[in-house]
Amino acid sequence: MRDPPVKKILYWCPKCNVPLIGSSCSCGSEAVKVPLLKPYEVRPALSADVALIKSLVNEKFGDASLSDIMLLNKSGGDDRAELVIMNGERFGWLVFSPVNRKYRFDIAPEGIKYVIGSATKGILDIEKDTGYSKSMGRIGGKRIQLNTFFPDGTYIVKYRSRYGTGIVRDDTVKIKELVAAEPATALNPGWKEAVRRNKNHLKNLEHTAIRTIKQHMNDRPCVNVSFSGGKDSTVALNLAGKAGVKKAFFIDTGLEFPETIEFVKSKGVDIIEKGGDFWKAVERAGPPSKDNRWCCKLLKLNPLKVYLSGIGPCVTVQGNRWYESWNRAGLDETNQNPANPLQLNISPIRGWRALEVYLYIWWQDLSINPLYEKGLERIGCYLCPAMLESEFEEMRSIHPDYTKRWDDFLEKWAEKKGYPEEFYEWGLWRWKALPPKMREICRDNDVEVNYDYTLKTGSFERKTPAGQKAGKTEEPPESRDSEDKKNSAGRPETVPVKVLESGNEVAACGYDVAAVRKDFPILGDVTYLDNAATGFSPEKVLDAVIDFEHNYRSNVGRGVHSLMQIASQKYWHAHEKAAKFIGGEDGVMVFTKNTTEAINMVAMGMSWQPGDRIITTVLEHHSNLLPWRALSKYGVSVDVIGLDSSYSPDLSELKRVISPKTKLVAVTHASNVLGVVVPVKEIAEICHENGVKLLVDGAQSTPHIPVNVADIGCDYFAFSGHKMLGPTGTGGLWMKMADLNPVFLGGGMVESVTKDGFVPEKGYRMYEAGTPNISGGIGLGAAVDYLSGIGMKNIRDYEESLTKRLIEGLESIPGVTVYTAKDPKMRIGVVSFTIDGLHPHEVAQMLDENADIMVRSGNHCCQPLMECLGLKEGTVRASIGLYNTVHEIDLLVASVKEIVS
Numbered sequence: 001m002r003d004p005p006v007k008k009i010l011y012w013c014p015k016c017n018v019p020l021i022g023s024s025c026s027c028g029s030e031a032v033k034v035p036l037l038k039p040y041e042v043r044p045a046l047s048a049d050v051a052l053i054k055s056l057v058n059e060k061f062g063d064a065s066l067s068d069i070m071l072l073n074k075s076g077g078d079d080r081a082e083l084v085i086m087n088g089e090r091f092g093w094l095v096f097s098p099v100n101r102k103y104r105f106d107i108a109p110e111g112i113k114y115v116i117g118s119a120t121k122g123i124l125d126i127e128k129d130t131g132y133s134k135s136m137g138r139i140g141g142k143r144i145q146l147n148t149f150f151p152d153g154t155y156i157v158k159y160r161s162r163y164g165t166g167i168v169r170d171d172t173v174k175i176k177e178l179v180a181a182e183p184a185t186a187l188n189p190g191w192k193e194a195v196r197r198n199k200n201h202l203k204n205l206e207h208t209a210i211r212t213i214k215q216h217m218n219d220r221p222c223v224n225v226s227f228s229g230g231k232d233s234t235v236a237l238n239l240a241g242k243a244g245v246k247k248a249f250f251i252d253t254g255l256e257f258p259e260t261i262e263f264v265k266s267k268g269v270d271i272i273e274k275g276g277d278f279w280k281a282v283e284r285a286g287p288p289s290k291d292n293r294w295c296c297k298l299l300k301l302n303p304l305k306v307y308l309s310g311i312g313p314c315v316t317v318q319g320n321r322w323y324e325s326w327n328r329a330g331l332d333e334t335n336q337n338p339a340n341p342l343q344l345n346i347s348p349i350r351g352w353r354a355l356e357v358y359l360y361i362w363w364q365d366l367s368i369n370p371l372y373e374k375g376l377e378r379i380g381c382y383l384c385p386a387m388l389e390s391e392f393e394e395m396r397s398i399h400p401d402y403t404k405r406w407d408d409f410l411e412k413w414a415e416k417k418g419y420p421e422e423f424y425e426w427g428l429w430r431w432k433a434l435p436p437k438m439r440e441i442c443r444d445n446d447v448e449v450n451y452d453y454t455l456k457t458g459s460f461e462r463k464t465p466a467g468q469k470a471g472k473t474e475e476p477p478e479s480r481d482s483e484d485k486k487n488s489a490g491r492p493e494t495v496p497v498k499v500l501e502s503g504n505e506v507a508a509c510g511y512d513v514a515a516v517r518k519d520f521p522i523l524g525d526v527t528y529l530d531n532a533a534t535g536f537s538p539e540k541v542l543d544a545v546i547d548f549e550h551n552y553r554s555n556v557g558r559g560v561h562s563l564m565q566i567a568s569q570k571y572w573h574a575h576e577k578a579a580k581f582i583g584g585e586d587g588v589m590v591f592t593k594n595t596t597e598a599i600n601m602v603a604m605g606m607s608w609q610p611g612d613r614i615i616t617t618v619l620e621h622h623s624n625l626l627p628w629r630a631l632s633k634y635g636v637s638v639d640v641i642g643l644d645s646s647y648s649p650d651l652s653e654l655k656r657v658i659s660p661k662t663k664l665v666a667v668t669h670a671s672n673v674l675g676v677v678v679p680v681k682e683i684a685e686i687c688h689e690n691g692v693k694l695l696v697d698g699a700q701s702t703p704h705i706p707v708n709v710a711d712i713g714c715d716y717f718a719f720s721g722h723k724m725l726g727p728t729g730t731g732g733l734w735m736k737m738a739d740l741n742p743v744f745l746g747g748g749m750v751e752s753v754t755k756d757g758f759v760p761e762k763g764y765r766m767y768e769a770g771t772p773n774i775s776g777g778i779g780l781g782a783a784v785d786y787l788s789g790i791g792m793k794n795i796r797d798y799e800e801s802l803t804k805r806l807i808e809g810l811e812s813i814p815g816v817t818v819y820t821a822k823d824p825k826m827r828i829g830v831v832s833f834t835i836d837g838l839h840p841h842e843v844a845q846m847l848d849e850n851a852d853i854m855v856r857s858g859n860h861c862c863q864p865l866m867e868c869l870g871l872k873e874g875t876v877r878a879s880i881g882l883y884n885t886v887h888e889i890d891l892l893v894a895s896v897k898e899i900v901s
């Protein structure tokens with residue numbers, strides 16, 4: 001994702017000692033710049049935060065007098081991790097550990113001068129407390145033995161008049177650079193002064209935001225504000241009111257704090273009553289998680305839908321901001337709500353940071369939800385999985401009555417499912433698949449994690465007593481800086497985890513599924529099991545397409561300029577990659593828009609004689625049947641052979657039917673309904689013994705199993721790029737020899753044209769008349785690289801194990817019938833099933849509505865097969881892809897069980 005135009009620095013007036021939201025202060029001074037950390041969100045420390053920081057500093061160093069203006073810059077960590085900015089400099093780090101449930105404060109080198117004047121403890125004197133002697137040379141960067149006991153942690157380190165920070169671990173101290181430092185004090189102007197100094201900037205911000213609202217508020221017949229009870233929507237409500245918006249609504253999820261409800265009422269906002277019953281739903285669905293927020297649909301989106309259907313199309317002003325989370329970065333000024341097409345959302349404060357929000361609130365003297373001053377950073381449902389553990393801890397003291405119910409539920413759920421105590425003690429329930437940081441914590445503390453990063457269930461013996469995390473050294477602030485950089489590079493780090501190969505777990509996967517999932521921006525809250533229809537594209541493929549558009553877009557093969565040279569080279573190279581991917585280096589790889597086009601090119605490109613025959617099978621997709629039937633106009637007829645008991649084409653029938661009149665056998669490599677893998681190599685032998693050509697429809701095999709056309713011995717191989725992670729509108733036809741007549745004639749496919757004839761180009765170009773889908777082809781090349789990078793054998797093995805789990809799960813449910821090949825080696829992850837008494841469309845719809853599972857239903861473009869199986873309404877089809885997880889398979893099985901019951 002490209003970075004939005006966010007502010008990466010904070011301005012500060014050195015004279016007034018206040019933060020600024022613009023580059024100048026109303027006192028006339030030029031601001032200094034303070035660099036911020038991603039996601040560049042910065043907010044004032046409110047009273048509870050300031051009290052916390054002051055108490056941690058005092059506990060560590062004794063009484064220190066600190067400024068009341070402190071800012072908190074959110075950064076990456078195990079839980080809450082914020083850079084504290086004071087007096088226009090980094091003062092230190094406020095960090096919460098979800099394991100020992102404690103805060104700590106690590107002072108930054110720039111903050112030392114504000115503490116040493118009054119410090120009575122927490123200072124490690126190199127001369128007194130360590131075995132350092134001058135003969136050891138430089139101090140900075142060294143690990144030095146201590147001769148006084150200091151518990152592990154971060155300290156101020158002193159050598160004569162030079163100071164720095166050091167990390168103590170196992171009776172040694174590692175010291176950063178030491179610099180000369182004198183005790184310093186600074187002006188303590190307070191936030192009122194900061195507001196005064198920012199007034200002009202605030203006026204500008206307000207003006208722009210109101211203009212934005214006014215510009216769009218009449219785009220639909222009515223306008224309202226979506227109010228959440230939080231600070232951002234408090235500002236949005238105020239701005240909208242000034243623009244003339246009168247209506248506002250709040251959705252009561254039933255999981256709100258009483259303070260929030262009181263506050264909403266005080267603002268005169270309409271309250272929409274809650275949608276579903278969370279407590280009933282959670283007993284079945286389990287705790288919602290950051291990566292499965294089913295609760296939002298039940299408690300927010302559904303009631304919103306009902307509300308909107310009552311008021312019709314509307315414009316809704318909301319308080320979403322870029323800086324809240326990186327997911328929201330890039331949010332447009334207006335956007336159509338994808339879940340509710342009736343609603344056009346305006347985000348007038350999308351470019352504000354929490355600093356702007358609070359300064360505005362104080363300038364306007366707006367009342368805010370009292371929970372902020374009590375220490376909560378975000379306010380929503382009291383059991384929201386998006387919350388930090390530090391916030392849960394805070395809530396336990398603010399509202400023990402509310403949190404107890406949730407804590408009790410989590411404990412019972414963990415017991416029921418066999419999760420370890422850490423599931424609720426460290427807040428691990430907040431993820432279905434644990435992120436790298438949590439996996440690292442689990443690894444360090446011997447908490448077992450499955451290969452798909454879910455927590456292992458079963459009986460656990462805790463190695464370390466709760467709240468006593470042994471031996472983990474505090475990280476120096478700088479290392480968190482570099483962590484931030486690593487994350488911003490966008491690549492998921494991979495942390496080795498224990499791979500489980502026991503009983504009902506699937507076999508070890510040869511690749512990191514969780515890391516792979518991060519490459520697919522579209523994978524989110526939904527479970528996508530319709531990969532047989534089309535798959536998703538990873539970032540690398542999208543990048544390749546965008547790279548073409550941004551950097552070298554031009555036509556291919558028809559000129560000499562440099563852009564065309566680059567595009568032609570890359571487009572040609574994509575053909576080479578695709579050919580190699582299916583073991584077809586010795587043939588011709590033609591790019592098409594899909595399998596269907598490839599098959600039609602064979603049907604129309606072969607030279608037919610009246611009386612010629614084609615053999616195909618009842619297993620085929622309409623795309624491998626209708627093009628052959630259409631040849632009846634040339635006197636060509638089609639024989640359709642049936643299936644044997646394992647749903648595979650009946651080869652004895654094939655041998656019986658094949659005759660000297662047969663010119664072509666066209667058969668699928670893998671069925672898109674039953675998942676059956678067809679023995680195409682055996683069929684090729686039969687064909688060749690009879691001098692017959694073989695076309696293999698590889699639409700379903702190419703994305704899931706290693707394919708080698710040379711080994712198969714086929715003459716033509718058709719496949720769809722969009723089913724194998726490539727862009728839509730891509731596919732290919734591989735030919736052993738360029739022996740087809742080109743179907744499409746025109747530019748690009750000819751070497752020369754005379755008055756009455758033409759000489760075609762060589763190779764694929766002969767078959768790609770006109771301007772092809774260039775970016776798509778290049779994207780397909782990137783998809784092939786991606787699949788090869790993971791390894792088709794790895795993908796095959798992993799999908800095979802998921803398929804087994806799915807089939808076994810479904811077959812165990814009474815009333816469910818599964819249609820599949822028995823031999824795991826002779827099937828791919830396409831699993832068709834029916835439920836007694838329910839139409840497949842009904843089942844698919846219920847899976848979507850109840851559990852956000854996307855499966856296909858109906859006849860899957862295979863009506864003759866459905867007739868043959870006696871399934872006139874078709875089947876429900878779940879089709880697996882390389883990014884699906886065990887959890888998703890289990891979710892599908894559990895959801896089907898629920899539907900049946």
Ligand code: PMP
Binds near residue numbers: 597671
């Ligand atoms: N053959 C098979 C076996 C298929 O599964 C499909 C797609 N479902 C096709 C052909 C047609 O593919 P496309 O829509 O990409 O042309």
